[in-house]
Amino acid sequence: MSPLSSNTQAILLLTAPLLVGRGVQSHDLLTPAEYKRLATYLHQIQKKPADLLTEESTEILRLCRAVADEGRLQRLLERGFLLSQAVERWQARAIWVISRADPEYPRRLKGRLRADAPAVLYGCGDISLLENGGLAVVGSRKIDDELVDYTWSIGRLAAFSNRTVISGGAKGVDLSAMRGALQSGGKAIGVLAENLERTAMNREERNYLRDGNLVLVSAYDPNAGFNVGHAMQRNKLIYALADSSLVVNADLNKGGTWAGAVEQIDKLRHVPVFIRSTGQPSPALDALESRGAILWPNPQDPESFNQIFSTRMTPSESPQQAGFSLPGFEVDDNPSNLITKQSSKASTNTSHPSVLTEEPDSEKRNTGAESPETSNTGKSGVAIQADHFDILFSTAKKLIKELAKEPTKEADIAAALNITGGQAKIWLQRLVDEGVVEKLTKPVGYVVKS
Structure with a gap:
């Protein structure tokens, strides 16, 4: 673990519980929303979090009264000894810590989540893997043997296709996908909501971490236990680090998997959301399909697997930009037309069902009599030539x-x-x-x- 930057130290003091041993967590910590307001204000007055640790901190804290209680900030910044204990513990376990102000912070999270990207990330393993992209695989903790095998095979094919698997590291779908990739010589990213330190110390994980095939990352203290809110929020990170995603199963209208997938389809739109299309039917997957999720085309080899990554979503969540598209993206102003229904979900056809699929220009056809060059015609009947x-x-x-x-x-x-x-x-x-x-x-x- 490299030395913490001054910005990271300040952010940790303001937002992190710094759990060491059985110490009691501070209740004065800034929430993500509170820190976001403070960081925005500091930017407006041309200051950085690190400036709160300098001789001019008294004056800066006075200026920050507009967005935060001065005494509260002062108490948090005085936890220097506790921070040194926490850092020593993390270093002994090869856990690194970075903040949004550090150059190592994943560009994908900054670019996609912007101000909502976690202020601090904790992790273990090769941090450069976080820039790989790959396939996010999500689903429930409780799954039967059939789904375990199915998910493991997805991870295995991802490894053979030189694609990283990104998942939540929990029992069930998450671990099955990650193990399928790692046991097949591939790479995986585990985005954890709890117990980063304990997971990083597991013997099996240590080998993959040491070999550079696995990175574990969390927005929460390495000793933090289970928290429903944390589990829900980490879904944003899983999707934001990926190029595409597959929902293996979910519970209808409840749970983190459902909420995360709906958020991606309806709001964030960072990556295409595919759903399992073989095996036992699922009301939740059917509901996601009706919202715009795409049936997984069941690739059988690396070539067809990699074709899936030619699918792109429009990069904006705002309604006025919902139809915008970049090179290789197909535009459809009607969200209900983003998928093509298949008569049978058990199909193993590897052709892509979505109109978002990239096609060579020569394969794009018109059903009318016009040629492709004159397919757009105004009311006057004159062909519109577009640059x-x-x-x-x-x-x-x-x-x-x-x-x-x-x-x-x-x-x-x-x-x-x-x-x-x-x-x-x-x-x-x-x-x-x-x-x-x-x-x-x-x-x-x-x-x-x-």
């Missing part, structure tokens, strides 16, 4: 204006739009030239011109 690049840039411009309402880094914009840094640079420079956005130097970033 695809201008259409694409117009869409990107609207999305970037939403993302850059506050100063935003180029890398964060690239991550939010799921594009390369080079493409983001090209679009941002054009917007600068057009006078739409302004390039900042301290700190480096971009913001919409007012």
Whole structure:
């Protein structure tokens, strides 16, 4: 574990329970919402959390009265000795800690969750795996042997396809998928809601952690026990770290798996949500399908498995952007048309059922008499010729204006739009030239011109 940055130290003092031994947890900790307000205010006055540990902290705390109780902040910042004990314990167990202010913080979480990304992450293992993307596999803790085998085989195929499995590390679906990947020589990310320290000390996990095939990560103290709220919230992280997702099973209208999947489909839309399409029927999976989830096409080999990752979701949750799409995305203004029903869920056809699937241009057909070049016709009957690049840039411009309402880094914009840094640079420079956005130097970033 590398030394904690000053920003991380300050954030831990303000938000972390710093559980050491049987000590009593402080009840004065800032909640995520409270810390978010404080961090926003510090940014507005051009200060960082680390500045709360300097000689000018008294003046900064006085300024922060507008968003937090000065005495409360002072008491939390005085827990330096407790922090040193916690850090010593974490170091002895090879547990690392990073904050949003650190360069190692996963770009995917920053780009997708933005201000709602956890202020602090604890983990064990190769932190670089968090940038891999991969397949999120989620489901219930209580599953029968048939689903254990099914989920294990998904993890195994992911390993053979050089795709990382991302799951919650709990019994049932989570562990089955992760073990399928790890036992087949693949890689896995376990996003934990509880007991990071205990899990990291397990003999089986230690071997995979040591070999660089597994990373465990949590937004909660390494000694924190089970908490329903934590279990529900970690679903956001699982999906945000992934490129695609598969719901193996769930309970209708209840539980974390159901809530997380519904949130992805209806609101966040970070990744496509697939549902198991073979085996025992499930009312919960049927309900998710009716909301827009996609039937899992049951790939049988790495080639067909990797085709699944050509599916993309529109990157915005806001209603006015729900139909926007980037290169390789298909646009459908009617959410009810995002899936194509199959007559039998037991089908093993590996062709993708969603209209979001990427297709070569030569395979995109019109059912009418027009040629593809004249498929868009106005009321006058005159064919409309569209410049695809201008259409694409117009869409990107609207999305970037939403993302850059506050100063935003180029890398964060690239991550939010799921594009390369080079493409983001090209679009941002054009917007600068057009006078739409302004390039900042301290700190480096971009913001919409007012």
